[in-house]
Structures are given as structure tokens and as C-alpha cells.
Amino acid sequence: MSNNISIRHLRAFIEVAACGSFTRAARNLHLTQSTLTATIKQLEDQAGLKLLDRTTRRVLLSGQGEAFLPVAEKLLSDFDTAFSDLQATASHQQGKVGVAASPSMISRILPEIIKHYHQQYPGIGIYLRDDNAGGIERRVLENEVDFGLGGNHSNQPELNYQPVLRDRYGVVLASDHPLAGSARLCWQQIAGLPQIQLTADTGTRSQLLKLQQANNLELNLPEALIEVSTPAGLAEMVRAGLGIALLPALAASTSAFTGLNFIPLSDPELQRQICIISRQGRALSPAAESLLQLIGQSFTDMGLPHHVSLSHGAVFRD
Structure with a gap:
């Protein structure tokens, strides 16, 4: 009844x-x-x-x-x-916001943004998860976080990818390398140099491969004799003089690469897109929406690392 x-x-x-x-x-x-x-x-x-x-x-x-x-x-x-x-x-007096992003994004871009957000909304808890591109997508898909900041790794149909930053690729060299003083390098200049690469499961390497294929960039680069799973480990290998590394500028701007030289590559100039990644059909909470808006405002106002720029027509809302 x-x-x-x-x-x-x-x-x-x-x-x-x-x-x-x-x-x-x-x-x-x-x-x-x-x-x-x-x-x-x-x-x-x-x-x-x-x-x-x-x-x-x-x-x-x-x-x-x-x-x-x-x-x-x-x-x-x-x-x-x-x-x-x-x-x-x-009213942003309580709640939590979860964000998944690459280690370079968390260490290089987000700290000041999180600081300002916490000052404005001290009652909102924030949890950050650093992961590779595939892991960021998975965390968003499984609702472990509200949104992610990363590349379009696998073009998941259940996810929205909104480009917000462009991150230019370049070469990382030891300071005593013969090419270390160059203002820029073309791909042909590095074709015969020994390389240290990130492992194949990392988003950075898979994105670079996709960009090279999309630009018909067949350089016959030598097979890497050394592969590492983290940018920090890669930096130490470069610092030891074991070879060069190809990385986007944001990753190369972190503290692990202090003392190494980053030189942008041209002919062609390759850039990866960093996106806001969110679930299709899932509205963000007021707290997550506010953080996303602050990120967008900060990207516009803050000094981004060299060779990192806003994407054309960047949008910071679902």
C-alpha cells in the first residue's frame, strides 16, 4: 500500500x-x-x-x-x-575533487593552481593521481577521478577529449654534447645518434610514434639500446652521456632534467595535445567545475613552460 x-x-x-x-x-x-x-x-x-x-x-x-x-x-x-x-x-564548503594527470603536469603545472584553489575553498579535499596516458583514461572511465589532464591515448568512445595545451617535442642532451649549444635542431640531424627511450607502454612514446607516422617521418632512427619506464630515470641516462632522448617540452621542464639541454625539433615541428579528459554524459560536481575553471584561467594567465602553449580554441567546460 x-x-x-x-x-x-x-x-x-x-x-x-x-x-x-x-x-x-x-x-x-x-x-x-x-x-x-x-x-x-x-x-x-x-x-x-x-x-x-x-x-x-x-x-x-x-x-x-x-x-x-x-x-x-x-x-x-x-x-x-x-x-x-x-x-x-x-556552496563549496565540503566535498572532494579528484584529478589524474601525468607526473610532469602534477609537478610542473598544478601546484600553484591547487594552492590558489585551496585558499579559495579550504573545505574541499583534493586528491591527485599521477599516471601514464592509458592510466589517466582508465581512472576517468572508472570514475576514480572527476577528470584527467593528459593525451588522447586510445580515443575511448566513452570519454570527451578537449585539447587545452600544445606541447612541442624536442631533444634532451647532456650539457657537454656537441649539439647542446644549438637553438633548434631538425630531425635529420639526430637520425644517427644513440637514443634512450621510454618504454613502449608509456603515453609519451606512443604519442610520438603516432605523430611520426602521421607526418610520414621515416628517419630510420637507430633502435634504442636502453629503455626506462620513468622520465626521471631517462634523465639520469642522458646525464651519464649514454645518448639523447626525445621528449615533449613539459616533461623536459621538470626538476629531473635540471642541468640538461632541451632543444626543440623542427622540419617538421611536432606537438602533442594535452586534453581535459572527462566521462561523456557525466556532469562535474560544483567543486570539480570550479577547479576546472581555475585551471583554464591559470593556463591563460600563468607563464607556461617554454614551448608549451594554449591550444587554439581551448575550452574548459564539459
Whole structure:
């Protein structure tokens, strides 16, 4: 059997029980006494029981009313708490925002943005997950984070990819390398040099391969004798003079590459796109939307690393 009991019925019943008077309860609830009486009658009609006994001097709980009162109070308390939480979330007083991004994005771009966001919304928790391109997509797909910042690794149909930054590829050299003083290099100049590469499962390497294929860039580059899984490890190999590395500028601007030379490559100039990655059909929470807007504003206002720039027509909303 269905019922039409609402929060207002529970609130009315609890207030009458507390006051022992329809007159005082109506005044506290800012209702007319006739409206309050009708509300209690609806509740009792739906229950099929008398919940309140009316005397000439006082309104008392019936036996069934005494049993129902703690249940009604718990229901009303849970509702008020849940609704207060919703309002707090909407007003950025509480909540959490999760972002997945590459280690270079987290270490090089996001710290100041997160600092400003935390100053503006100190009640919002922020959790960052650094991962490779495929891992960023997976975390967004599985709703582990609200959105990601990374490349379009596998063009997942359930994801939106909104380009926001362009990151130019170049070569990383030891400071004593013969080409270290060059302002720019073309791809043919590095074709015969020994290379150190990131492993094939990294987004940086797969993106570079896609760009080379898209630009018909067949350089017959020598096969890498050394592969490492992290940019930090790659930097140490370059620093030891074991070869050069091809990287986007953002990755090469992190502290791991301090003391090494980054030289942009041209003929052709290759750039990877860094995207805002989000789930299709999933609205961002107010807190996540605010962080995304701050990221967009910061990208526009802040000094980006050399050879990193805003994408044309960058959009920072779903």
C-alpha cells in the first residue's frame, strides 16, 4: 500500500509531540492551526492509527505515537543532514575533487593552481593521481577521478577529449654534447645518434610514434639500446652521456632534467595535445567545475613552460 507521507508530516508530528500543544507547534512551524491539524490528520489517516491523544489541556502521544516518535526523529535528522551536505557541497564548503594527470603536469603545472584553489575553498579535499596516458583514461572511465589532464591515448568512445595545451617535442642532451649549444635542431640531424627511450607502454612514446607516422617521418632512427619506464630515470641516462632522448617540452621542464639541454625539433615541428579528459554524459560536481575553471584561467594567465602553449580554441567546460 502506497502512502503520501512527506517530510512536512514528520516535522509537524515531532513538533506537536515536543510542544504538547497544537497552538504552540503551529506558531513554531509558522502554520495556521487548521493547517497543522489537517497535516496531523493526514498522517494518522495514512498510518490507520491514532498517534496523538487530545485532552482539554494537553496533547499527548498515544502508545503507537510513542513508538513512532524516535523513528520519525531519526528520519528527519537523516534528511536534514543529507540535505545540509548537499547544500554544503553546492556552496563549496565540503566535498572532494579528484584529478589524474601525468607526473610532469602534477609537478610542473598544478601546484600553484591547487594552492590558489585551496585558499579559495579550504573545505574541499583534493586528491591527485599521477599516471601514464592509458592510466589517466582508465581512472576517468572508472570514475576514480572527476577528470584527467593528459593525451588522447586510445580515443575511448566513452570519454570527451578537449585539447587545452600544445606541447612541442624536442631533444634532451647532456650539457657537454656537441649539439647542446644549438637553438633548434631538425630531425635529420639526430637520425644517427644513440637514443634512450621510454618504454613502449608509456603515453609519451606512443604519442610520438603516432605523430611520426602521421607526418610520414621515416628517419630510420637507430633502435634504442636502453629503455626506462620513468622520465626521471631517462634523465639520469642522458646525464651519464649514454645518448639523447626525445621528449615533449613539459616533461623536459621538470626538476629531473635540471642541468640538461632541451632543444626543440623542427622540419617538421611536432606537438602533442594535452586534453581535459572527462566521462561523456557525466556532469562535474560544483567543486570539480570550479577547479576546472581555475585551471583554464591559470593556463591563460600563468607563464607556461617554454614551448608549451594554449591550444587554439581551448575550452574548459564539459
